[in-house]
Amino acid sequence: MLENIFISLVNPYNKEALQTLWQEIKDYYSHKNRKYHNLTHLENLYNELYLCKELIEDWDTVLFALFYHDIIYKSTRNDNEEQSAELAAQRLKEINYPEDKTERCRQMILATKSHLPVSDNDINLFTDADLSILGYNWSKYKQYYQQVREEYSFYPDILYNPGRKKVLKHFLSMSFIYKTDFFRTKYEVNAKENIRKELTKL
Structure with missing residues (x-):
């Protein structure tokens, strides 16, 4: 394709x-x-x-x-x-x-x-789509963060986990993860639930 x-x-x-x-x-x-x-x-x-x-x-x-x-x-x-x-x-x-x-x-x-967020709506839609995985069902989200962990497998947990926590907490600190109504409606609630759940496992 x-x-x-x-x-x-x-x-x-x-x-x-x-x-x-x-x-x-x-x-x-x-x-x-x-x-x-x-x-x-x-x-x-x-x-x-x-x-x-x-x-x-x-x-x-x-x-x-x-x-x-x-x-x-x-x-x-x-x-x-x-x-x-x-x-x-x-x-x-x-x-x-x-x-x-x-x-x-x-x-x-x-x-x-x-x-x-930026003034260019195409850019906002593109970056929102790039983060769409955060709002998927838990099994797909879990697969995603496990794959990311594999990409950083050369780091031990003691080094990786604090960095990952920082990224996740950054997302939670935002008023909205998604900048566009289209993606916010689809994924915002689930994304924050997934992130909170992953944080409990780090």
């Missing part, structure tokens, strides 16, 4: 680069250390965004952000979003994607670092 979506996305801009760009994405997201931030995450994100497609102004740019937002993901680094955004901008320049849209894509990816 993802390959067909990507091919349809890139085709109008640069047919020659299709397979090379897709293979690069596939290779990055299929790395053995990717337990959560992988192609399954991209599929889930696409499904969430497709359900609110009519609310999105620039569908192509949102899709490019989807494919590139976690392309660089190393759990030992704290600049993954910046690195991913720069690689996205580089690849979009190579296929002659419009400069203003490329910059919007870059900002969309950078926004996944803080998930704070």
